[in-house]
Amino acid sequence: MFKYSKTIKSIVALILVVSFHVSATDYQEISIKSGEFNRGKKASKEEIRGWHIDISPGHNLPAGKGTAADGEQLFDDQCASCHGSFGEGVGRNPVLAGGEGTLKDTSRPERTVGSYWPYASTLLDYTHRAMPFNAPQSLNWDDTWSIAAYVLYLNDVITDEDFVFNADSFAEIIMPNADGFISDQRPDTNNKRCMKDCKKPASIHIIPALLGYASGAEDSINDDKSTSADNTEHKIGKQIYNTHCKLCHANGVAGAPKIDDKATWGERLKSGMDGVYAHAINGFTGKFGVMPAKGGAPDLTEAEVKAAVDYMIKDLEQ
Amino acid sequence: MTDKKWVAEVNEKNQETKALSTKIPHQETQAPERRKFLKQAAALSTAVVSASAIAAENLPPNVPDWQKTLGSPVNTNPYGLPSKYEADVVRRRVPWLTADSIASVGFTPLAEINGIITPNGLAFERDHAGVPAIDPNQHRLMIHGLVKNPIILTMQDIKRFPTVSRIHFIECPANSAMEWKGPQVGRLQFTHGMTSCCEWTGVPLKYLLDEAGVKPEGKWLYAEGADAASMSRSIPMHKALDDTLVVFGQNGEALRPEQGYPLRLLTPGWEGNTSIKWLRRLEVTSEPSYQREETSKYTDLLNPKDPDKSNLIGKAYMFSWIMEAKSVITFPCPEKPLKKQGKYVMNGLAWTGSGKIKYVDISLDGGINWKQAELNGLVLDKCWTRFSLEFDWKGEELLIQSRATGEDGYVQPTYAQLRKARGVTSIYHNNAIHTWKINKSGEVESVQI
Numbered sequence: 001m002f003k004y005s006k007t008i009k010s011i012v013a014l015i016l017v018v019s020f021h022v023s024a025t026d027y028q029e030i031s032i033k034s035g036e037f038n039r040g041k042k043a044s045k046e047e048i049r050g051w052h053i054d055i056s057p058g059h060n061l062p063a064g065k066g067t068a069a070d071g072e073q074l075f076d077d078q079c080a081s082c083h084g085s086f087g088e089g090v091g092r093n094p095v096l097a098g099g100e101g102t103l104k105d106t107s108r109p110e111r112t113v114g115s116y117w118p119y120a121s122t123l124l125d126y127t128h129r130a131m132p133f134n135a136p137q138s139l140n141w142d143d144t145w146s147i148a149a150y151v152l153y154l155n156d157v158i159t160d161e162d163f164v165f166n167a168d169s170f171a172e173i174i175m176p177n178a179d180g181f182i183s184d185q186r187p188d189t190n191n192k193r194c195m196k197d198c199k200k201p202a203s204i205h206i207i208p209a210l211l212g213y214a215s216g217a218e219d220s221i222n223d224d225k226s227t228s229a230d231n232t233e234h235k236i237g238k239q240i241y242n243t244h245c246k247l248c249h250a251n252g253v254a255g256a257p258k259i260d261d262k263a264t265w266g267e268r269l270k271s272g273m274d275g276v277y278a279h280a281i282n283g284f285t286g287k288f289g290v291m292p293a294k295g296g297a298p299d300l301t302e303a304e305v306k307a308a309v310d311y312m313i314k315d316l317e318q
Numbered sequence: 319m320t321d322k323k324w325v326a327e328v329n330e331k332n333q334e335t336k337a338l339s340t341k342i343p344h345q346e347t348q349a350p351e352r353r354k355f356l357k358q359a360a361a362l363s364t365a366v367v368s369a370s371a372i373a374a375e376n377l378p379p380n381v382p383d384w385q386k387t388l389g390s391p392v393n394t395n396p397y398g399l400p401s402k403y404e405a406d407v408v409r410r411r412v413p414w415l416t417a418d419s420i421a422s423v424g425f426t427p428l429a430e431i432n433g434i435i436t437p438n439g440l441a442f443e444r445d446h447a448g449v450p451a452i453d454p455n456q457h458r459l460m461i462h463g464l465v466k467n468p469i470i471l472t473m474q475d476i477k478r479f480p481t482v483s484r485i486h487f488i489e490c491p492a493n494s495a496m497e498w499k500g501p502q503v504g505r506l507q508f509t510h511g512m513t514s515c516c517e518w519t520g521v522p523l524k525y526l527l528d529e530a531g532v533k534p535e536g537k538w539l540y541a542e543g544a545d546a547a548s549m550s551r552s553i554p555m556h557k558a559l560d561d562t563l564v565v566f567g568q569n570g571e572a573l574r575p576e577q578g579y580p581l582r583l584l585t586p587g588w589e590g591n592t593s594i595k596w597l598r599r600l601e602v603t604s605e606p607s608y609q610r611e612e613t614s615k616y617t618d619l620l621n622p623k624d625p626d627k628s629n630l631i632g633k634a635y636m637f638s639w640i641m642e643a644k645s646v647i648t649f650p651c652p653e654k655p656l657k658k659q660g661k662y663v664m665n666g667l668a669w670t671g672s673g674k675i676k677y678v679d680i681s682l683d684g685g686i687n688w689k690q691a692e693l694n695g696l697v698l699d700k701c702w703t704r705f706s707l708e709f710d711w712k713g714e715e716l717l718i719q720s721r722a723t724g725e726d727g728y729v730q731p732t733y734a735q736l737r738k739a740r741g742v743t744s745i746y747h748n749n750a751i752h753t754w755k756i757n758k759s760g761e762v763e764s765v766q767i
Contacts, residue, residue: 026699032480034528039475043460043468051460051599054540054550056607082417092417103632106621107499109743111614116634119608126610129548130447133421136546181617182630184638186747188739189731193677193723195688204684204717206755209501209764213652247418299451 053137055125062124065166066146068153072161074143075150078132081253087112087154090251097154103180114155118181120173123148134248134296237311240304244297249312255289259312266316276313280305404430409440412508415496420448421547423490424576425511428646428667429653434485434695434702436514438569443576444490444512446611447547450596454580457544459526459564463601466531473580476564479521484563487669487702489513489641490590491616491746498742501766505652509752509764513669515702518584519567524559526600536602540609541583544598551592552606553585557639561586561700564597587671587700588639589616589746612637621741631741643670643730644749645678645705645722656760659713665694665706668722674698677723678705684717684753684767685732691720716756717767733766 055061076085084090087097099110109115113123128144130136139147149165152158157173158165165173241249241259248256257264268276278284281302283293294300295308376382400407409424416422424443426436436442443449454473462468493512496502503509527539532555539558543549553562563584566573573579578595585592591611606612618635622628645668650656668675674697679688691705705720722730731739733750755765 027482027484030480030482030522034522034525035531037479037525037529039478039529040469040471043462043470047470048460048462048468052462052601053548054542054601054607054609056603056605059603059605059607092414094417103619103634104621106741106743109619109621109632111619113614116619117614119613122608122610122613125607126614129550130546130610133447136447136548180633181613181636182633184635184640185630186635186638186640186642187728189735191721191729191731191735193679193721193729195679195690197686198688199686201683201686204686204767206717207500207766208755209504211502212504212763243419247420 053125053129055121055128057119057121059121061121061167061170062128062141062144063167064141064145065164066142066144066149067164068146068149068158068161070142071146071148071150071153074147078139078254079147081251082133087151096151100156100176103177112155113151114157114176116177116180118175118178120148120152120157120170120175123151127151132254134253134292135290234307234311234314236304237307237309237314240300240308241311244295244300245308245312248295255286256291257312260315262316265313269313269316276309277302277306280309407440409443409511410507412496412503421446423492423512425507426514427507427653428511428513428648429506429651431648431667434515434667434704435569436516438516438571438574438577441514441516441568441574441577442488442490442512444492444590445545445576446549446591447545449576450545451575452544452580452596457580457598459581459597460599461526461530461602462599463540463603464533464536465527465602466533467529469530471526473566476521476526476581477566479525481519481521481567482563483517483519483567484561484584484586485515485517485696485698486584486586486700487513487515487641488584488590488593489644489669489671491638491641494748494750494752495745497750497766498744498748501764504764506646506648506764507653510646512590513702515669516569517567518563518565520563520565520584523562523564523583526564527558527602530602532602535604538603538606540599540601540603540607541592541594541597542599542601543578543582543594543596545596549591549594549596549611550607550609551594551611552603552609552637553583553592554606555602557585557588585639587641587673589641591616592639606637616746618740618744618746621743622739623741624738627739638747639671641669641671642747642749643672643675643722643724643728644668645675645720645730646752647680647718647720647754650718650756650760650762651754652762652764655762656711656756658760659711661708661710663706663708664718665704666720668703668705668720669701670722670724670726670728671700672724672726672728673700674725675703675705675722676725676727678703679721679723680705680707681719681721682709682716685719685751688721711756711760713758713760715758717765718754718756719751721751 052060082090082093083096087095089095095110096113099112099115102110102115117123124144127147128137128139145165149158149163152173153161157175248254249259252258257268279291281294284291294305407427407430409426411419411422411424422445426440426442457473459471459476490512494509497509537555539553539555541551541553564581565584566581568574568577573582581597583594583597618638620630620633622630645666647664647666649665656662668678675693678691678693680691681688689707691707694704694706697703730749730751736748736750753765753767755763757763
């Protein structure tokens with residue numbers, strides 16, 4: 001009897017296991033072994049060199065060199081329109097300098113290259129891979145070292161403007177917040193699954209949302225208030241401008257005429273609308289700056305580019 | 319009439335409809351516009367009456383208009399589009415959140431999502447330098463570094479490896495970031511819309527790494543995208559060999575451009591940005607690369623309110639990868655108020671990067687008492703899980719909350735607990751219990767308590 005019930009138990013247990021297995025929603029594993037496919041082709045050293053752009057603290061530091069003195073003009077030309085002449089940031093663009101000692105500020109810490117970034121290699125890496133925002137990977141290595149040196153100079157990490165920043169001197173740069181990072185300590189909360197009388201009703205204070213339901217969702221086509229842009233053409237032009245042109249033409253990046261700069265636009269228009277359209281569509285390099293073809297958005301049709309130009313100059317005649 | 323003419327005519331009609339739909343005032347318009355609309359509506363009450371008269375013509379006992387004429391031909395829209403009446407169901411940006419619309423985020427309209435799959439057109443979008451237009455025939459994945467055989471793979475090469483399909487959520491660690499200091503934005507789309515959940519199809523990364531042959535000293539993987547930011551992160555080898563996929567399929571079709579077409583990494587349960595989009599390069603390394611997106615950004619600056627943790631003030635967590643358990647009620651919510659008293663089934667979504675959801679509990683009184691909700695449908699690893707609870711609304715004010723518990727026993731924290739542990743300056747990884755306040759009118763507000 002004892003044996004019997006034990007058998008029953010194991011059968012029940014087996015059934016439970018089987019039925020659990022059947023009803024569980026785990027995925028089936030694939031049984032094909034890896035390492036036997038011989039796919040792809042061998043990457044040559046030259047192919048790797050072209051793509052191997054990452055720079056980490058002790059790895060792949062590039063050739064070339066620069067000083068903060070060299071970097072100042074480059075920064076003013078290529079970076080200041082978004083980051084400010086002193087790295088203070090324009091609009092919502094990242095602040096690059098200052099913020100020293102603010103990390104313990106419980107409301108508004110300022111996370112800059114100097115106050116927060118742990119490694120100078122990240123500055124070289126990111127400046128080369130992703131900056132200037134509208135022309136990534138366009139800086140040569142000397143310019144990258146120079147701009148990085150200047151940003152570190154703005155942060156008082158480099159104090160001598162003639163300090164030669166290169167792979168040899170890299171190790172001399174110690175970032176102020178190098179020790180500011182710790183490994184992930186989460187889970188760092190310890191909530192309990194309490195079900196009843198978990199807190200005192202009197203402890204509940206309701207704080208309403210600051211911006212409420214109308215928290216500023218965009219529908220750029222819908223929020224068009226200006227009368228001159230009240231026709232369909234300018235609505236399309238505005239949408240394209242906001243998506244593809246605004247970055248440079250709102251701030252004057254790379255010599256772009258600002259949208260409200262009538263004098264500069266007037267100069268450009270002297271040669272006629274056809275010339276302006278052609279430069280916008282095909283790209284143009286002039287003495288003041290660079291206009292990438294179709295603003296760097298090759299998918300735009302010529303009509304869309306023209307609509308964006310029309311939108312930008314719509315107020316000139318008035 | 320030839321087929322071509324039909325298509326042209328219908329497309330023209332669609333264009334008109336699209337143009338119209340952008341002008342329809344709806345609940346999502348900004349408050350002043352909403353008020354303006356209400357005023358206009360009042361002034362034009364006769365128009366409103368006639369509009370409702372037209373609407374009634376389609377109700378019983380009348381036969382609706384659309385039953386008395388032929389519909390559009392088959393394949394009018396060869397890809398397919400949602401009904402024009404769903405024009406409000408779109409991703410939205412919060413313009414003041416980012417410097418421009420290129421490095422920005424589009425939020426998923428969570429209130430409109432059914433089940434646990436996010437349609438591809440609505441999956442939240444976070445781009446660091448815009449969406450590249452990549453020709454898949456010219457796209458390559460390079461695997462090099464500490465490997466025996468550095469290789470370059472075409473898309474065709476990759477698709478010939480064994481593939482799997484997995485349903486996983488992706489969440490940006492900045493989801494709910496606007497709410498750390500206090501409640502700021504007033505609708506679900508913006509409080510929680512930086513997450514979505516799709517079925518992803520691709521190759522387990524271990525197959526590709528085995529093909530290249532990782533050397534014993536290869537402990538990290540550097541992953542890089544082919545966008546203008548060359549978006550990049552370091553991933554430890556244990557995750558790369560565990561459940562990480564290299565995916566090309568999303569909900570049955572190719573990845574959408576804004577989701578990384580033609581190829582992306584997928585690191586289930588981890589910070590969304592580690593699932594590198596437009597994946598072009600994997601480099602096996604011995605150390606992390608300390609990229610901008612794992613030093614300057616996506617690190618968690620700490621200012622704990624807990625006096626026992628004062629030594630952490632001004633320090634920051636680095637490599638905080640896992641998205642911890644989180645949940646939110648998606649009905650009712652600000653976008654979906656209660657219309658009248660009576661019985662309702664409230665429901666929502668829960669997820670955890672640690673595994674499966676075990677329990678979701680719901681409170682109607684601001685967290686004093688809790689009831690266990692039902693989990694509905696599939697309960698999968700690192701995947702959205704639907705939950706629901708029936709309730710009877712008698713017109714009273716309610717403070718509704720949901721609280722997720724993972725199979726690892728981790729319980730979603732309160733705001734007080736999170737702030738005690740980290741302060742309010744972390745930006746990332748806000749997974750606090752969220753509160754909706756149901757007003758006597760049935761409208762729903764986002765609050766904190």
